[in-house]
Amino acid sequence: MSSHIQKMRIEGVYEQRQPDTYMLRAKVPGGVLSAEQALKVCEIAERFAGGGIHLTSRASIELHWLKVEDLAEVMRMLAAVGLTTRGACGGAVRGVVCSTPFADDFPTAQVLARKLHHHFTHNPHFENLPKKFKLGVEAGYDGSRHLIQDVGLVYAGNDGEGACYDVWVAGGLGREPQPAFSLERRVPEGHIVPLIEGIIRIYRRHTPAGKRLKHLLREIGSAEFIRRLEEEVDRDAVLPLPDGFDKRLTPLVGSGRPERIEAHLFAGELEAGRLRRLCNIAAQFAGGFMVLTCDQNVAFLLDERVNIGEAEAALAAAGLDGTEQATRVNFRVCPGSHECRMGLCPTRDVSRSVIEALGPQGETLTWAISGCPNSCSQPQLAQAGIIISKTVGEPGGERTPRFDLYRREGGEAFATAVHQGLTLDELLQAVAKIG
């Protein structure tokens, strides 16, 4: 890879496996996207990306099939609607996720997610890190995604003076999955920024290039990590992020509050035409905003004055109400060898075959498939996960993929492998038996 392209990583650019073809990833803090922003994404997709848009399992937007000469213009167009790609790839604080849009306290979590995004993005103190650094702000513990962040914050109520968060540190999946450990409970929001800054400084200073924070944890243990953190961070330091007014963007959710509906996509794939229809639904029913979910779908928190039946009918008319077989199953899918240089097999094709093979019980599970052991689609957090672990074949000959099947039972942090090294036929037989 040329050093020029390597430098473009920090701008959110990756080379695709197809020569002279690039992917650009845009951050969407908390997954909250305005209809105006989405319309601009449609325009970019049609002009430069063959009309396709990919939603990731971290609620970011990826545009594939770009040419190098188009990248600067695409970034300018995104900037015109307040979207940035800075730090979406490379050794930086990545897009701040909030995977709990249907939880009552999502309005609180989405605001902190956006504040942290602004604080850590394009800030030289938090770039040039050994590897990616992932932040998540959750409105509750559903989905367990706090376990896979470098810093995962879970809303823990209001102590009378402001919001408090449980802080989880040094989690990650990839080839060496490690659940985050609980650093501290009920940390007031004013202490969150100094704490994360201290964690990043320790990460940068003590971790070899190419390694995540979880690597440092394995090296030194949590007691030594906490000792270094106490030296590093003045625990009395408060960096408040005060608000002059309510900064949430979506309509309020919460008990007795408006309904929520969800557009179900296959593998996070969306064409500009369908995204335009979702923009209309956002404008008409959801205060002008949609929420990209970490299951690669699109959620709408409906304005309390709207008629939910009309909103559901609009979703059905767009063909996104989850009644098609491919979208009936909750299935996270990474790009695999369709576009990704690391991909060992075409994940979308395999997931379609798996969905066709599933029985009624298998269809009720949450699924995820990753095209290599990097585990971008978080298969260890699904009830049933598939990882393409390797390919086999004679040197110079055709290589065929081998699949590991994971299951996650209640109480386990991560799913564990129940079958390893399956051929595609063996995989389809195994998933058909799930009942």
Ligand code: SF4
């Ligand atoms: S899991 Fe592997 S194949 Fe899939 S997107 Fe990540 S790096 Fe690419």
